[in-house]
Amino acid sequence: MKKYILLMMLAACSFGAYAQQALWGGSKIVSPQVNDDKTVTFRLVAPNAREVKVTGDFLPTQKINTPFGEFDGPGTADLVQKDGVWEFTTTSPLAPELYSYTFLVDGLKITDPSNVHQIRDVASVTNVFLIDGGRADYYKTNDVPHGTVSKMWYQSPSLGMARRLTVYTPAGYETSGKSYPVFYLLHGMGGDENAWSELGRAAQILDNMIAQGKAEPMIVVMTNGNLAMQAAPGETSQGYIAPTMQLPKTMEGSFEQHFPEVVDFVDRNFRTIKQKSGRAIGGLSMGGFHSMHISKEYPDMFDYVGLFSAAITPDKSVKSPVYENLEAKLKAQFDKKPALYWIAIGNTDFLYQANAEYRKMLDGKGYKYTYYETPEGHIWKNWRIYLTEFVPLLFKK
């Protein structure tokens, strides 16, 4: 019977008969291995490789020369081979964080075949691992009541298309009978409706902060801000297309103009608090730009506004009524005294100066806002931090 069970197991996991090979092929290795002292060991079985490196955001950055100048790029470290197994252990413990990495095998970038846990960021797929402790504990799935994460579609009358979004409803939503406030959470350029729930760990952060009483139970709506797309690549009738950042309809006013249709859809499909005091909007980079413009276009819609590393970079060549009369519209918005206008950025972000100028303008007008600055730049690490800082400020009465 044992042999039979094994055969069944081998066959039961067959998707084109791959897994069978995986089960009897090669030595069993673990990679990555988070050691007790929080150092991390990476391993790869590649007896024919001549050189194996690991690269990831857990390593110090290094300068990279590009056609566009010198940039901080990800660091690399060499794996050492013994009996066909390549290995590298970090020289010091890693701080709590969600990290990403890939291998470079004879120059070819590959994901770690021993680690099925991967995240896509635009056109790049990397492996991930998490060092727990500190703020990173918000990014973990813990044994707390879990909300529901739904992928659903709304019909946009003005665009004449169905569009996909991700909705987080807090634990207990289905049966509580209560109405909830709504936080609209927007991604950056090249991202989509999956970005905040995958790279941003939004569901874990909300679950944990609500369970600890640090955040109010709320609905979080994660839209797709690229109007040239109905949904993330692979989720539309275009099929398995390659992701790209070169999308035509991202920062030209259409998304901002159509946004009340999203709010209307959410208000019709969920038990929401249908007034300004029950609505927040925030986003990263392009999503911060969108949040800034949407909140001023509709000054009675959102009481809480969050700009995370916002791309406040008006391209004068883009013509849209949304981008006209900025000062008058901001005056109208701030005259109505939003409950919170929150600006966060990293001190090495390439958008730092643009944000400083925007804050200076707000200061000059006497508009009240809250400012939060972190080290480092335009990276998901910062956006997860901003989410954990922003969410506790919302919907406090």
Added chain:
Amino acid sequence: MKKYILLMMLAACSFGAYAQQALWGGSKIVSPQVNDDKTVTFRLVAPNAREVKVTGDFLPTQKINTPFGEFDGPGTADLVQKDGVWEFTTTSPLAPELYSYTFLVDGLKITDPSNVHQIRDVASVTNVFLIDGGRADYYKTNDVPHGTVSKMWYQSPSLGMARRLTVYTPAGYETSGKSYPVFYLLHGMGGDENAWSELGRAAQILDNMIAQGKAEPMIVVMTNGNLAMQAAPGETSQGYIAPTMQLPKTMEGSFEQHFPEVVDFVDRNFRTIKQKSGRAIGGLSMGGFHSMHISKEYPDMFDYVGLFSAAITPDKSVKSPVYENLEAKLKAQFDKKPALYWIAIGNTDFLYQANAEYRKMLDGKGYKYTYYETPEGHIWKNWRIYLTEFVPLLFKK
């Protein structure tokens, strides 16, 4: 401004600064490329590689020697190098299907770095592509009304644990006010609550068949049948653990015994038809085994039963009240005349004989069932076919 926008794009997609490299590194290649004649071209930039092969279920199988005997394994094909780019085009057009593949670079199995579209099957990650036409059009996201796919958690009182499940609600569910029948759809050994929605394309199949009037609008509930897990690997407080097939609590009665708690949760959280005529249960391999046992344990619960390549292989050493008195329980079930008892299997499936014996037993008792046989074996291709055959038979009054 153009340069600035480009810099912003480079930075905006940074998850540890990887994507920047991806954007300016290497030549732009497309892989896989589905050609007009439905041949497919695979490409890999690997100037330092000595040998590159592609392996996948689109190639004829080949015999593999293993410690457990000779098996049909996936075929391979050689890519040919020119200027550092390796390439292979299939010699003939491929039939419509969802296919999977990986590369073998100097013997190392890797996913295609040019294709972000991947599916995990237990511990193996492979790339996917789809050739449309025929039945495969059900597996595509088409421009039809889309249902909602939710990841949510139920509390099991008997197990004292929260467990994750995937729920499909049909287009219009949120606002229709109607009650819907429910189809409980179970995975195989090593799978989890993500298997049917990812490998099985269940949401696409339901969207398309409902839109074409071939299936009734229904709720589909996809559970996790491994009671040693709360959820799929990476979705629990265990963190990013490696998937395994060696789970202790899969076919020993506990899952079957606790199943009414799932039905109770669904009936309390969704607008359901709360009676036998509004419930179906079906599953693949271990999920077929579970469906067989659950439906006979609770003969008033499900009017429709589907066994897809069912692992009807009683292990006499496993003791559970669920597995005792099989014949008496089946008699009780069939005396109540289920609306449909449906058995499907591939003619090369290693479970073919066990299913033939089970059918012979049912024949001997005069119990009515419907039988559907396909070529090939214990593979997702067959399970997607069975889903498209089974779903139109459900809840027809």
